[in-house]
Amino acid sequence: MTAQSLKSHFLLNEDITFLNFGSFGACPKPIFERYQAFQLEMERDPVQFITVRVAQYLKKSREALASYISCDTDDLVMVLNPSYAVNTIAKSIKMQAGDEILTTDLEYGACDRTWKFVCGQVGAKYIRQLIQLPLVDAKSFVDNLFAGVTERTRLIFISHITSTTALILPVEEVAARAKALGIPVFVDGAHVPGHIPLDLNALDVEYYTGACHKWMMTPKGSSFMYVKKSLQHDIKPLVVSWGYEALFPSHSTFLDWHSLNGTRDYTASLCIADAIDFMETHDWTNVARQSRELVKSYAHTFSELLASPLLAPLNDDFIGQMLSIGIKTPDPERLYRTFVDEYKIEIPVMRHDDKVYLRYSINGFNTAEDLEVLMAAIKDLKMKGILL
Ligand SMILES: Cc1ncc(COP(=O)(O)O)c(C=O)c1O
Structure with a gap:
């Protein structure tokens, strides 16, 4: 399948060189049409849809997702986004003054903020271990990470x-070392589903969240929260609603507490099986492999152009399907x-502590030409002094 034919499946504006799949993904037409069909079904019959059918559809979505990421269907719930899952879990973990949450200094800013807020409430410490790059x-x-472990380490978030x-x-190695020390692990896999293989049973961490609306390409507002069965009773609902002390409880308090959070549009999460079908039909394993090759084939060129070392072995x-390079601007x-x-290129320029990174993402519709366009723009911007 060529990049051009794959591009025809997406709704993306043709005028833009799209190098930022990482932030919010992009939803292919067949999945988006399914989403709209669900929304129409809801508007035609809102009461039956929301009070009866959503639960049945969501179960199918969880089954499809659980099989895709290898875990028990009842150990995951659909949530709006990874922030929702991080907040739910961070606010449920029992912490005392002086306890420590160990993490890296490479984490997503919104998650850092959540943990700082939650730790601050009880006098716990959020330890951002400096990672050597x-x-x-x-x-x-x-x-490097485990040098930050102390007897007060309550959890590793990574x-x-x-x-x-x-x-x-290398979360597999982190999980293994943590298990040996008896420290629970929470993995933020926002970018993982549909990007690199995920096997939650094999990974065997306590908590995991992932977005389906990035690399799995569902509509926005579809993510999951996984909690190991033995810990589910400790995870409190972020929004207390009808699922708490449910009138008609299901077989799982975990599902009841975290699935019913008041009236909302669940339809993005109902498209999970369609998204998996789309990836299978279009041989996404191969698309992802080719995308990774394209990412890597330009890595040295950009590193030299921007006079900035690569952040890891290639x-x-x-x-995976993204590459970040430190820049000076x-x-x-x-x-x-x-x-x-000016250049019609969608690419994130991201501050991280005292550094700034430029990150390109590649998916099946991108070609080498897109990276040539980026290269030409960078050369131009350097001449103008906007990029140093
Ligand atoms: C690593 C990581 N974690 C968490 C998130 C949170 O996503 P959201 O803002 O959708 O909750 C993102 C979003 O891009 C992310 O990249």
Whole structure:
């Protein structure tokens, strides 16, 4: 399947060189049409749809997703976004003053904020362990992270794929070392489903969240929260509604507490089986592999052009369908606007602590030409002094 024929499946504006699949994904036409069909069904019969059919449809979605990411159907609930899951779990973990949540300094800013807020409420500490970049191998990463473990470490929170630095982190090795020490692990896999293979049974961590509306390409507002069965009773509903002390409880308090949060549009999450079908029909394993190859084939070129070292070895252990490069610019927000307004390139320019990263994402519809367009723009921006 060519990139051009895959592009015809997407609704993306043809005038834009789209190099930011990572932020919000993009929904292919057949999935989007299914979404709209669900919305029409809801508007034609809102009461029956919301009070009866949604629960049946959601069950099918959870079954399809659970089989796709290998876990028990009843150990995951659909939530709006990973922030929702992180908030739910962070606010439920029992913490006391002086307890520590260990994480890396590569985490997503919204999650850092959630943990700082929650820890601040009880006098616990959110420890952002400084990770040595570039990454070298899994063992040095794990040694680096676990140097931050103390007797007060209550939980390890870690991205499976980081946002600003676009790195696949060795969460399997982290989970194994943590298990040996008896420390629970919460993996933020916002970028993982549909991007790299995920097997939750094998990973065997306590908590995991992932977005379906990024690389699985469902409509926006579809993500999941996984909690190991033995810990589900401790996870409190973020929004208390009819699922709490339910009039007609299901077989699972976990499902009741976290699925019914008041009236809302569930239809994005009803498209999960269609999204999986779309990926299978279009041989997405191969599309993802080709995309990773394209990402890597330009990595050295951009690294040299921007005089900035690669953040990890160029292999499938660390690099997926995104690549981030540290850049120097006097004004990151102006640089981003210039990419969009003057060059018609959608690419994120992201601040992270005192650094700024440029991240390109590649999916089946992208070609080498898109990265050539980016390269030409970068050369131009360097001449103008907007990029140093
Ligand atoms: C690593 C990571 N975690 C969490 C999130 C949170 O996503 P949301 O804002 O949709 O909750 C993102 C979003 O891009 C992310 O990249």
